[in-house]
Amino acid sequence: MTNPHCEISDLGDRLVVENRNAARRNALTPEFYEGLHHALRLAADQPRIGAVIVMGEGDFFCAGGDLTMLITAQTMDEEARRARIDTLNDLIRAVVHCPRPVIAVVEGGAAGAGLSLALACDMVISARDARFSAAYVTAGLVPDGGLTAALAAGLPPQMAAQMALTGRPIGAERLHALGLISELTAPGEAIMAAMALADHLAHGPAGAQSAIKRLLTDARAATFEAQLTAERDAMAAALAAPEAAEGISAFLAKRPPDFRRLREDR
Structure with a gap:
């Protein structure tokens, strides 16, 4: 533009x-x-x-x-x-x-x-x-x-x-x-x-970064209990995402995670 x-x-x-x-x-x-x-x-x-x-x-x-x-x-x-x-x-x-x-x-x-x-x-x-x-x-x-x-x-x-x-x-x-x-x-x-x-x-995981930013933003106005619930829900979703599969696999294999490839695939 x-x-x-x-x-x-x-x-x-x-x-x-x-x-x-x-x-x-x-x-x-x-x-x-x-x-x-x-x-x-x-x-x-x-x-x-x-x-x-x-x-x-x-x-x-x-x-x-x-x-x-x-x-x-x-x-x-x-x-x-x-x-x-x-x-x-x-x-x-x-x-x-x-x-x-x-x-x-x-x-x-x-x-x-x-x-x-x-x-x-x-x-x-x-x-x-x-x-x-x-x-x-x-x-x-x-x-x-x-x-x-x-x-x-x-x-x-x-x-x-x-x-x-x-x-x-x-x-x-x-x-x-x-x-x-x-x-x-x-x-x-x-x-x-x-x-x-x-x-x-x-080079980081886009989905996890977005969830973290949202949690940090919401934490400014949330009660502690509400924040615990929000973190639980975000973590549960993250565990089922391709980023977690890549990150955990890379950690166990002692290699750098390739989150950039996942960004390009989305």
């Missing part, structure tokens, strides 16, 4: 989605929403795709919403404002519920809804010098796109409050130490680390 603000590269076993709006620090646009939705649907339909990588053009991941566009929302009625915010929420849901792992590649930093998008991904790979800001409050706004949920789940309460209430940027190294960022790299090398991770994922 042709999209001036979203370039999708299909590399066979992974998709790379690039927000191409560097002139505005990759602020989110309707065109990018459309492109990322398209990539996530394609990944969901194609077991050959082991991961979706989301990145920004140039030296910044995403500055969030375009304030020049948000100004127009001030003249809308409340229903229209809610509908506009739901376009972001729908994108965040699509990332969270995509059956394939989604990897955010952060150079420079992420702010506002750009941080919401990064933290909605399953893993965040960041350059060491990147800075992350829940910048909404500096414009008199409140976080959206699931950001308060992500901060509350991923950070100690005091740090989540500091980020959300002050809008001050926090360095990648500190957030990595707190567990919010998966991996740190030298500046300019985050995409290479993401490619290596995507290669690892593409």
